[in-house]
Amino acid sequence: MSAKVLVVDPSERPEVIRGLASDVRVSILKLLRGGDEKNVNQIAEELGLPQSTVSSNLQILEDAGLITTHTTKARKGSQKVCRTAFTQILVGFRDEIADADDNAIEVAMPLGLYTGCEVSSPCGLCSVDGVIGLLDVPDTFLEPDRMRAGLLWFTRGYVEYQFPNNTKISRSRPSAIEFSMELSSEVPGTAADWPSDIFLEVNGVDVGTWTSPGDFGDKRGVYTPDWWKLSGSQYGKLKNWRINDEGSFVDGVRISDVKLDDLLIDEHRSIRLRIGVKDDAAHPGGINIFGRGFGNYDQDIILRIIS
Numbered sequence: 001m002s003a004k005v006l007v008v009d010p011s012e013r014p015e016v017i018r019g020l021a022s023d024v025r026v027s028i029l030k031l032l033r034g035g036d037e038k039n040v041n042q043i044a045e046e047l048g049l050p051q052s053t054v055s056s057n058l059q060i061l062e063d064a065g066l067i068t069t070h071t072t073k074a075r076k077g078s079q080k081v082c083r084t085a086f087t088q089i090l091v092g093f094r095d096e097i098a099d100a101d102d103n104a105i106e107v108a109m110p111l112g113l114y115t116g117c118e119v120s121s122p123c124g125l126c127s128v129d130g131v132i133g134l135l136d137v138p139d140t141f142l143e144p145d146r147m148r149a150g151l152l153w154f155t156r157g158y159v160e161y162q163f164p165n166n167t168k169i170s171r172s173r174p175s176a177i178e179f180s181m182e183l184s185s186e187v188p189g190t191a192a193d194w195p196s197d198i199f200l201e202v203n204g205v206d207v208g209t210w211t212s213p214g215d216f217g218d219k220r221g222v223y224t225p226d227w228w229k230l231s232g233s234q235y236g237k238l239k240n241w242r243i244n245d246e247g248s249f250v251d252g253v254r255i256s257d258v259k260l261d262d263l264l265i266d267e268h269r270s271i272r273l274r275i276g277v278k279d280d281a282a283h284p285g286g287i288n289i290f291g292r293g294f295g296n297y298d299q300d301i302i303l304r305i306i307s
Contacts, residue, residue, distance in 0.1 A: 186286030190217025196285025
């Protein structure tokens, strides 16, 4: 099994720290570390634990993104099997993580500063003060007031951001580039089980797809303003997309064979990021992007160039 490493800042990923804060869950992760898939019964038997205990702890690990699951055929019906998402988990604060990468250059892009868009309704934009323009009217995404957006959502389509190509500053070839943003699916109201295939392109190259499990509204987002109704999307999952010389990854999990050289960084004055949901997606469940003032992380879209 190839190494899959998660580097996490505890102040940004409290759900991961919670996932690790249990002897039972750590034992499950150690058991799965070899790369073999196991079902609930196998895990319970090998650890000598009740199935109910294993099931509840597996759900916490899955919510934290520390394991992945899928359903397969069994002798009677179907069964849920699990595998670990990472072989190593490194915990450190953001400044320490940045220091571990030589000459990392970081750019924070406000959510509303997209340079292009093509979206379908239901859709909308909000600032910390209120709704921007008209809900479910795609042309609202062209409003100048979009610059204040802290939350945007749409069903299909994309928004595109143009980052400065700061590799020109370092005058050296980067070893990786990374994008960080808080994302969820989008459904009228909310639904924890509402998968959506969210794609990411860089410089016109399709890097890969992450499937969001749902649109989360079980509790108010840590930074979501009080005026925003609890019936609306509250928070997402902080996803870290990394492209290096080995391929493309989301939170350390390989999603495609697209490598850094495929992006032709040296040939462009900017680094263009396009994110959204394709018309032909297998799970066209929409997208929410949370920026400053909304969700659980209070951050812009982050680009890091790692030398």
